[in-house]
Amino acid sequence: MTTETLSLPLTETATPVDQDELAQQVADCFAEQVPVYPLGGCTSLDYGLTPQQEGIGLSLTKINRLVDFPARDLTLTVEAGMTMATIAELVAEEGLQLPIHVPDAGQASIGGVIATNWNGPARPGYGTIRDYVIGISAVDGTGLPYRGGGRVVKNVAGYDFCKLLTGSLGTLGVITQVTLRLKPIPPQATTLAVPLSDLEQAENLLSGLVNSQTTPYAVELLSGEHWQDCPALDTDSPWHLTLSYSGSEEEVNWMVGQLEQELQEQALPVAQQLTDDEHQQLWDELVEFPAGKEDPLVIQATMVPSGTTTFIHEARQLDPACSIQAHAASGIVVVRFAEFPEDGLSRTLVGTLQPVAAAAHGNVVILSNPSGREMTARSTWGSIPAPLSLLSRIKNNFDPGNLLNPGRFVYP
């Protein structure tokens, strides 16, 4: 994507060649009180409110170098503009992975993934990006370069900026460099798909999994038109629950057999083990689904896992033709609407779905809304579980001019 086509009010785009130049440009913008829009791979610019103030795009595409890769230490230090695909390729040569799976990995930058706290289906097995960032460098809204953490996996010196900047949406600093911890790639991985006739069956299976002896790294509940076309899944069933397992051959085989036995004991349908090709094909679909930019509205709900099926039921009531992906063991539901809700977002999201999620300690955010209609702080971000006054004080201390990605997040 070229930056000219972005939905941002950019007067120009600068492409600094190194971190010092970037810091200087932010400092210049601060001196002139010009807004700065950090640009990584530009894959998540639909996420959040659309900024209105004119400003300068600051592209990190040239700040994308490998800094250090001591593979035996299972760590990697790179500049923030490096893409997720490049990282995956680089570390795979040593049998390692950063097990965070995001759409458009060939475009998406590691800095952007951290800033948006974007996480894929593998949360149950691998956690989220916050568990992998052990060192971070950024530039605040005045041009002050700062870093936290370091290059070692265990470190409690000073405040943890790695965490503060995770999910910060480029509003507390432009992330310029990160150190990540890595994991070995397991020798085997496979997926089992369980065709289900209704949500009740899904609920039974999911609550039974709490006591399962198996440890799936991903548990996905899928339904809707999108999945009807997926060759890896049995198209006659309205619902599919997929469980992915990894480990040594011995471990994977044991878990596959054990799951089959557990399903049988609970009188649930028989699971079908996918071929390696189907497993890979499905995995790619699972990772890419939330991008759904061609759809009129994509939302993501986060709640405790037991709330998942109730939420899905409510979403289905609102749009029977929607497509759904739930990271069901993690309580995350992505809904791609087939139509922009007739009743509008204040009724559909604020009035209906946000309260359903809240009843399960959760929240709903908009991932993309190409029409831009009814994007308010409340419809877009739901109810943030942190005091706005505290968030605003942090914002003000790191960006006193409100110049970093102004208008994106909930700050007044």
Place this chain on the structure above:
Amino acid sequence: MVSPTIAQVLGPLREIVGAENLLTSASERIVYECDGFVVEKNSPDAVVFPTSTDQVARIVQACNEADIPFLPRGAGTSLAGGCLPVGGGVMIVLTKMKEILEINLRDHYAVVQPGVVNVWLTQALSGSGYHYAPDPSSQSACTIGGNVATNSGGPHTLKYGVTVNHVLGVEAVLADGSIAMIGGPAGEMPGPDLVGAMVGSEGTLAIVTRVWVRLTRDPQGYRTMLGIFESVDDATHAISAIIGAGMIPAALEMMDQGILVALEEAFQFGFPLDAQAILLIEVDGLEAGLDTQRDDIIRLCEESGAREVRMAADQQERLKLWKCRKQAFGAIGRLSSSFCTQDGVVPRTQLPNIFKKIQETSEKYDIRIVNVFHAGDGNLHPILLFDERDPDQVKKVMEASGEILEACLEAGGSVTGEHGIGVEKIRYMNKMFRDSDLQAMRQLRDAFNPDNRLSPDKMLPTAGACGMEQTHPGRQAAL
């Protein structure tokens, strides 16, 4: 003698918590003059034991109105002076807020008050199939609130991570006395990860009054091994080989000969006294894969020159091995009346170099140093033995500690892996971080704690006043 400033807050404090939950006499307050870092001491002006979040909030408001500093404390097992009341003030001890409020297995979380002792949660979950993963060696005494403040580690962090990886949300009293809910049982929230930023902030950002922790499925089984090596180099080579083979053991601990001798005297486990290093290695997970992993580890240890690899035959033997490890520091008393433990970290592949450096330092200063490492994480605990009655030795220990920590920094590491900065390591902050990094840390602290009344003079060096002058090394009891 009660200062006039503190006198004006005693009435309100008594009203909030009741006379039975307020200590004011010097003889009672002296118990709270330090934590596990016993070098620097200062009694708080008053000690309160709130029993509810609302009481904590009102105490903080009362302190603010009287312009008196205040700080939280759990069990006081921290090792860097994190709950030292620098400059006095009101100490808010959270040990009477000790309820486990909820255990929810379906959604794998528990809600606890900050004064819940770490091991109580382990016990409450026993038999449920789930556990709370962080298990610092002081787990039978330390509180979960304290674990959150210090982002505690422990021997199982290699596979399971540290406290922050297991905290989903907190309820906290902010420095202005307001009550905030940050995050919650669902974990992920939009916007900056404030929960993550608060964990490990050593009580300088807020006072945590409730914690949502993640529960982890119990492993089906364990295999616990003891690799016996002729040299530390061989042992560290084995560690690299194991991790290089794609295995992440649940724990990978190294002990050198000095500590082995003390442990053997204390526990008679049958450690060979002439071995230069032993590795305590534990893998856990599905039974299906464990024997293969065990065999691979034994092979890799032997290929790296292990003299022998023993296996814990049963759960009893396994627990005994862990008891040895977790009580290693208790055994130090057999070697020396005074000791000082450091907490440096290096990239794990740098372990042989840093070990050489520790040995050289030991020889240079003529100070005996024994070692217990969380080797899988590259986290060192060199223990410097000395006689605190001898001022010359005291000085040498200070210098030797400094040299070791600086070598950790040169190797790309950190001065603290799990004990924290507190007051003990403030002087290293500007060696580890640039001025601009420290400036940004102040920006964060000031957003939470603008008047700096909450645990002042901790963690960040302050221009002109940096806590207390350190003239004496730490004598620490556990890790």
